[in-house]
Amino acid sequence: MLYTIILSIITLVSVLLVIVILLQPGQGQGISGGLAGGQAGGQGLGARRTADLLSKSTTVLGAALLALSVLANFAIDSGGTTESAVQQSGVEAPTEQTDGLDASQSPSAVPELPQNQGGNNGGGDNRGSSGDDN
Secondary structure (H helix, E strand, O other), X not given: OHHHHHHHHHHHHHHHHHHHHHHOOOOOOOHHHHHOOOOOOOOOHHHHHHHHHHXXXXXXXXXXXXXXXXXXXXXXXXXXXXXXXXXXXXXXXXXXXXXXXXXXXXXXXXXXXXXXXXXOOOOOOOOOOOOOOO
């Protein structure tokens, strides 16, 4: 319950943070704008206060997002279990049953290869054995 509330607040803070960041004015034209003279006297009083408010809002919302994320980690309900989901499901490892056979009588895991039949000499194929070497 608490985790759901914190998660919804994190979502709201994230949306507000995106809006505040997008509302901030750009930094001008970079170095070339500052060297070429740019605006004489700087920005107006109202624009500077708005930029300061948006900058402080970004800082506060970013800190709130960080704090809420850490708080949400501790608010996750673990259910008081110390076992993993596989251990809780009760799945056991399969055991090999030999049906009463000793280890020496158990069937081999490697299948036996068929014996070489048909008189194939040397293990090669029979192509070209008729004597036609064009």
